[in-house]
Amino acid sequence: MTARHHDEPAPSPLPDLAGRTLGGSVMAASDEFFAEKENLIKPEPPTHRPYTFAHRGQVYDGWETRRRRGPGPDRRPGAGDADWALVRLGVPGVLRTVVVDTAYFTGNFPPACTVQAAAADELATPEQLAAADWAEIVPRCPLTGDARHIFEVSDPHRYTHLRLLIHPDGGVARLRAHGEPVPDPRPLAGLSFDLAALENGGAVAACSDDYFGSPTNLLAPGLPRVMGEGWETRRRRDEGNDYVVVALAAAARLRLAEIDTRHFLGNAPGSAALRAARAPGAAAPPPGAWTELLPRTALLPDTRHRFRLPADAGELTHVRLDVYPDGGVARLRLLGEPTPDGRRGLALRWLNALPPGAFVRTAAAEWGLPAGEAAELAAARPFTRQPDRLPI
Template structure:
């Protein structure tokens, strides 16, 4: 048997995986299936539904009130790909594990709802197979196709602690074009300049680096009454042309927005206070709960600010705005950086990175700020052409 567990877990939360639906989760939540940590058990820890289990557990199936013949959970792969094997772990389920399991998989475009997934073309990838209690079961998969979702079927009911879906990532090439700059990221200089609501958590959270770990890592508004919608406005690190946007509702399960819209404006040529000056980057689009959404943006017009509208309210974990700065925007960014360096550091930078003579470097630094009418061009007058070219490159200004 090949060791498929050395391959990435396509369903991992860190990659954006999530459990989108289950027919029953009476004793323990379906989201536990994808927890990255090993299952744990604490005896004699009871809730109002019984022993608290670290896994997914359904009620005992009774023909007189249960429809169908088995329970199931649908998992969205964070990284779609070719599945080489799955691990079904019944750790700590000793008297309440399923008799057997099977798995199906499908490929779907976009972000379908659970109801839409019912109409998908599901194909078997693991046939009905017996299970044992408190055991990690490994099943090889031979279906050589790219899948986006898997469905774990348990027969007839019971509990599963963890599900791992190992395979080879097959990225969508439609999302592999354009610049990798996140122009909205706080670590790149993006910032929230206004928001409709800051009740539960600050909107700046959506621009934070890394992946969210809990719901509190994102931005959440209070429940809106009386119409309208919530929104946040982001000033980009530099004006640019956006190519992609990522709207992440991870961990927002019962309180994610129903839909969202992105609009942009270039504050150099239009007034952000004029509602009619904003133009669509992403029209109002349906969102799914606990999902990392990616959208391509056809934005031929540069933007300096982006407005995110969520409908009607709720929470968002992260907002990513990928694009390429305009030459003027990059120049502004570079000049601002150079103007704000301490004098000694600025001189050192010119000497070590641009090969500038020390006396000349001190003269340039003394003429800051270089964004005034004299500007960089005046400061470079009479300098060695090769040095001048390196200085222009340093501050991201076209020669």
Template structure:
């Protein structure tokens, strides 16, 4: 496999879209032959000759069907795991030889909050980072980008169809300024002394995995409950590393696609047993690292209860703040 076009120096920068950093392929208009999620998997694409499934040769990448009588292009949208300034793109067509797209383009958006994927796909204000450019099959096609804006989402478009193994989005992180300085310590981390005290259900996996260090690498590394068949909801109680003032909450549903909770709520308990609301019931999106500022409260809390509605799974829970009396 060969490198085609561009300057490779930008590839030394982090890949802002890669899966281990929380990137997610949230939408594609077609993924008939190979799943869109493969685009941001870590590591190079692999290939096993003559490995056929019901839809043909199995590819480690994203591949759409051949267009027949319907003109147009195929697109996939990636939500960056770390928003930032993009310095270069790698469109890797490894192992795609007779089925790679003749050309690609890439555009970007900066969005706040967590809008649904279908809403993002319908937007018309995408900004072009890479105009329609030819690509070569079975190659790493490199494209430097000159743009100083912060981005949260990118859209890869194939002209007109075909397959791409990996999309790498190299750049420099630019965090949301509204979230800076809200708390230097994760009060819910196992490594800091936090512990799950109880939970409503642990059918698929242990709730303590919510508090593990690092990011989950699969759905099995989070907490997942059985499907509820009543009117209740699932929950977990956590003893914090110590009484503290929580400033920022992260609810991570990474890898939970068809089984993420519809919404969640956080409440705290002070040392005298008083219950305080930290995060009101808030809608969640699948496969997303949600970060929510927590309104200041006068008293510190020593326990937190996470309610999910009605059931499902989360990869991680982070509660950033500082110890307080």
């Protein structure tokens, strides 16, 4: 665990899969007497106004439970007592870093926390999740007040829900769950979709500058509410230009690009271009791998631009957005159809990332495999090709 002051830079370039921006939800909590559970996943940093009281006490920008009382003469809570909050990830995926931020909680922070994860139906209710298989991805660890606690996660499996336990009670400002999205390929079968979208498995592979806004914002769902929810670079004073490289969710043939400068008025790029490459498995293709997808084209401020892409561009895995010379872009959409190899890649990634129990349940429900046969398949992972018995 690493502890940092809450106003230090964010610990990970990976998206926050629990965040409200990606559709995360705090489904239930054992208690929220002093401050609401929904504050845990707000996208903005926590704030504080001292001596601001409501009818239940000082107002905190976080989740805060009442003081637990035990049965003994001094009513102290027991060693096993804990409050909990149940979070549905906005985008299921493999978690790499969990952040428990106790910003502004000083005399009322929990002494320790535990984080658990489950792979369940995304529409499961809190009552159904109570019986889920919960894996401990962050064992019980001490916390301090007014600090961002960063926990590295080594579990390689895809999860849909988190449960934050605080021992025995207290307040937490924010919970972040940074990781790599792993979409379920079944709803996408046979469809065209946005190959750049985070929720579908798109990712930022490289970026020249992110001084004012993260390039990950380009791939977020929905429309930005303000300029700060886009990607923005500092002002260039040289002859170069800024760029971002996107690794597509799967190898695909692209049909339509959308470059949205919404909310960027005096700081939109003057023009932009798109280049594409086919480099399976590469973090970012080498300089000579790129071909033109959209020639350098003038952009307007605060405008949604849509461009048909050439039909002969072929199978692509990466797209590079160049902006000239600098500025901000709110969203980048890249619509198309995965190739057969691309669809197989999506399926393999999902199958290999399922926890063993979730794999066995899925194999039984989807393909009618006996539990023993499904367990043998689960143990034989990672697959390098899709088994014939699993027709996704």
